[in-house]
Amino acid sequence: MNVSIGRAAPHPGRRGRRLSRRLRRGDLLAAACPSREILRHLTSRWGVLVLMVLEGGTHRFAQLRRTVGGVSERMLAQTLQWLEGDGLVLRVALDVVPPHVEYSLTPLGREAARKVRSLADWIEVNLHRVEAARNARSG
């Protein structure tokens, strides 16, 4: 039961047809689904952390860089561009010297950030349970 047929078909027979016609809902289990790209951006190494921080309010670039431990300038810029491109992050550049740019979440981004932070919170809280499982395994 529950075994889909097409192997890499755009839409395996999960709950596809009828629902997708109504809602245009994506299907992450389908290899070709555009949702996959959004998932990659959201779950990229820094995407999760950036969204979490921005959920706490507007930040400037260097401020984000200091807050997110270990991120390089290049990857922070890259990540912000991904999220901006997906309509999750709003970039406002004040035309002054030296540069002043403010990053914040769009309404869409705020929704995504809530989901992402929920996952992150769970990890932080349950870290010790995972470590316990690891120790139980390795002896």
Place this chain on the structure above:
Amino acid sequence: MNVSIGRAAPHPGRRGRRLSRRLRRGDLLAAACPSREILRHLTSRWGVLVLMVLEGGTHRFAQLRRTVGGVSERMLAQTLQWLEGDGLVLRVALDVVPPHVEYSLTPLGREAARKVRSLADWIEVNLHRVEAARNARSG
């Protein structure tokens, strides 16, 4: 306000000390925090999808492979080992020929899967909103 000081310090001054002493809670914003690794496993390209599928019930290896569109054998095995190592997935191998192995979620894994699926659901449902944002930008 809210600007942490140490750049890659193990524990920036967010909400650290007092809380971590009470709960041993991880801090994903700290570069060295072990939570980072769990996050990587959970948000790896296939981790999210595997957890989603396993939330729907016990699966065998080949069954998973067919259900998760586009995953290679190697990466499926790798991902399952990561998740098993973190105590999220339970692997039960029946000693028969040909091999028969069943994968399911541990209680810990079920919690994680719920979070992850919540995010995935959000993406699938809001895919069109993201695409609208993209078109608004480029078009």
Place this chain on the structure above:
DNA sequence: GGAAGTACCAACATGAATGTTAGTATAGGC
């Protein structure tokens, strides 16, 4: 005057994640 801060980008280098192929031992269907 020199250093540091701002918000990046381009070029190059690296490393980890991912993909590809081949192989294992055996059973069952045709």
Place this chain on the structure above:
DNA sequence: GCCTATACTAACATTCATGTTGGTACTTCC
């Protein structure tokens, strides 16, 4: 007998994310 299916692993290849360095044009602090 041959093909498929099972659940993988090892070796090798590749691609992409990520890191590193150097540069920008200007200001303020020391």
